[in-house]
Amino acid sequence: MNEQIGIALIITGLLFDFFGCLGLVRFPDVYTRLQASAKCVTLGTCGILLGLVFIKGFTATGIKALLCMSFIIVTAPVSAHALARSSYRAGVKPCDGMVVDKYSEDIKG
Amino acid sequence: MDMKRIRYAIGAVVILLVAGMIIFMPMPSMLKWQSEFLARSFMGLLFSAVLCLWRILKGPTPADRAVAIDMLGILIVGFCAILTISTDRDWYIDISIAWALQSFIGIMALAKYMEGKDFDE
Numbered sequence: 001m002n003e004q005i006g007i008a009l010i011i012t013g014l015l016f017d018f019f020g021c022l023g024l025v026r027f028p029d030v031y032t033r034l035q036a037s038a039k040c041v042t043l044g045t046c047g048i049l050l051g052l053v054f055i056k057g058f059t060a061t062g063i064k065a066l067l068c069m070s071f072i073i074v075t076a077p078v079s080a081h082a083l084a085r086s087s088y089r090a091g092v093k094p095c096d097g098m099v100v101d102k103y104s105e106d107i108k109g
Numbered sequence: 110m111d112m113k114r115i116r117y118a119i120g121a122v123v124i125l126l127v128a129g130m131i132i133f134m135p136m137p138s139m140l141k142w143q144s145e146f147l148a149r150s151f152m153g154l155l156f157s158a159v160l161c162l163w164r165i166l167k168g169p170t171p172a173d174r175a176v177a178i179d180m181l182g183i184l185i186v187g188f189c190a191i192l193t194i195s196t197d198r199d200w201y202i203d204i205s206i207a208w209a210l211q212s213f214i215g216i217m218a219l220a221k222y223m224e225g226k227d228f229d230e
Contacts, residue, residue, distance in 0.1 A: 007146065010191075014153045017187060021160040022124075024180055030172045033164075037180040045187045052190045052202075061193060064202045072186065072209055079179060079216040086224035087172035 006054035013047030016040050029095040030087050038080035046072060127156050147195040154191065158184050175219045182212030 020040020027033045049069045056062040088103060131152045161184065164177040189205035192198075 010150055014150050017157050017184060021157040024164050024177060025160050033176050037176055041183050045183050048187045048190045052194055055194055061199045061202055068206045068209060075213040079213055082217055082220040083175055086220040090223045092170050092172050
């Protein structure tokens with residue numbers, strides 16, 4: 001039973017990783033690409049690691065996988081935020097269909 | 110407009126071909142894989158990594174390349190997790206922890222560098 005749950009989680013993770021990479025290729029500018037790639041961390045790679053925990057059980061390997069998962073969940077939004085902020089400050093233009101830009105008011109005011 | 114549709118069709122055909130190849134083709138035995146399913150999932154992750162490499166090659170600004178490098182580091186953690194299951198060697202998960210840490214530090218340094226600041230701020 002545990003192995004079937006683990007395999008289903010691994011398939012979910014693979015699909016989410018693939019859709020994240022597809023968004024990385026297809027989206028028009030840096031910020032939307034960042035959104036796609038930061039979404040696919042949470043259910044993609046963490047899904048694969050959770051499947052590993054279900055297959056291996058609570059051995060040393062499973063606990064290390066849980067540790068790695070919590071570390072990734074904490075650090076991925078931080079690095080995505082840092083990349084978005086630095087690319088805005090470096091002067092990368094958003095795409096043409098942009099609706100609102102609050103961060104420019106923040107920088108001026 | 111017509112050119113755009115032709116490009117969509119080419120992309121959809123390539124993705125369907127690769128997905129069919131991963132699902133239906135018999136896999137070669139590379140290492141001693143425990144099961145067929147894990148070899149196929151490894152191939153799927155490799156296809157995602159190829160898409161990331163294409164973005165690194167073609168990205169118009171340095172920020173695009175930094176985003177793709179971040180994504181590639183996360184994918185390598187997934188590779189190590191799948192290798193842990195399929196080869197039954199437990200030290201691959203240690204590699205994945207170390208890789209996640211090192212990738213985070215590298216991306217923070219890249220962000221600081223793109224912003225044009227010193228590293229001690």
